[in-house]
Amino acid sequence: xxxxxxxxxxxxxxxxxxxxxxxxxxxxxRFISKFIPTLSIAKKLQISxxxxxIAEIISPIIRISGGEIIFAKDVPKMSLSDKILAVLTAxxxxxxxxxxxxxxxxxxxxxxxxxxxRKSSSSRLSELYxxxxxxxxxxxKVRYKVSINGIIHLKRKIEKLxxxxx
Numbered sequence: 001x002x003x004x005x006x007x008x009x010x011x012x013x014x015x016x017x018x019x020x021x022x023x024x025x026x027x028x029x030r031f032i033s034k035f036i037p038t039l040s041i042a043k044k045l046q047i048s049x050x051x052x053x054i055a056e057i058i059s060p061i062i063r064i065s066g067g068e069i070i071f072a073k074d075v076p077k078m079s080l081s082d083k084i085l086a087v088l089t090a091x092x093x094x095x096x097x098x099x100x101x102x103x104x105x106x107x108x109x110x111x112x113x114x115x116x117x118r119k120s121s122s123s124r125l126s127e128l129y130x131x132x133x134x135x136x137x138x139x140x141k142v143r144y145k146v147s148i149n150g151i152i153h154l155k156r157k158i159e160k161l162x163x164x165x166x
Contacts, residue, residue, distance in 0.1 A: 003018060003019060003020065004018070004019070004020075004021055004024055005017070005018045006018075006024055006028065008028070008031065010035065015031060017031075049148065049151055050096075051093065051096045051097060054089060054092060054093045054096065054151065055093055057089065057151065057154065057155045057158060058086060058089050058090055058093065058154075058158075060072070060075075060158055060161075060162050061075045061078070061086055061158060061161075062086055062087075062089075062090045064090060064093070064094065064099075067094060067099045067100060069087050069090040069091065069094070069113055071083070071086075076161050076162075078157075078161070080114060080116050080120055080121070080124045081124045081127065081128055082154060082157050083114040083116070084110055084114055084121065084124055084125065084128060084134070085128070085133060085134075085146060085150045085151075085153065085154040085157075086154060087105065087110060087113040087114060088104075088105060088110070088134060088144060088145060088146035088150065089146050089150070089151055089154055091103055091104065091105050091145070091146075092145065092146055092151075102143070103145050104137060104143035104144055104145035105143060105144055105145075106141050106142070106143055106144075107121055107122055107125065107142065107144070110125070110144065125144055128150065129144075131149070132147055132149050132150075133146070133147055133149050133150030133153055134146055134147060134150055135147050
């Protein structure tokens with residue numbers, strides 16, 4: 001791999017970096033952390049989950065086939081709330097993969113995917129909504145999608161179920 005050169009002008013000073021791309025990236029990050037510390041603090045506080053992270057979280061319990069969400073056969077007993085979080089997280093994954101146009105599900109879809117009654121699903125969704133683990137939108141029908149809090153909660157539950165970091 002070739003050598004690259006980067007020049008940063010900041011507050012009247014010039015900073016130059018030269019080396020392999022990986023080294024330059026680290027040097028620029030160190031530069032920003034040193035000279036712009038609030039950016040470093042903000043980076044530490046930010047939670048970001050990408051497609052790969054979400055796939056790793058749900059892989060022990062969910063399978064996706066042809067855009068369909070299916071619970072794995074060897075999944076230990078899970079609460080309905082956790083099943084709801086799992087299917088909503090899988091829906092978000094499908095959305096991020098470009099497999100679906102929406103990252104949310106209706107009450108009917110959630111009930112079908114979790115094999116539960118609408119009444120039970122509705123009660124659990126109300127609880128999850130009050131705990132800020134799901135978000136509710138209404139464009140036509142009421143739809144639900146998982147929040148970052150919900151994904152993190154699900155990750156912890158899966159880690160407990162399987163005794164490992166998901």
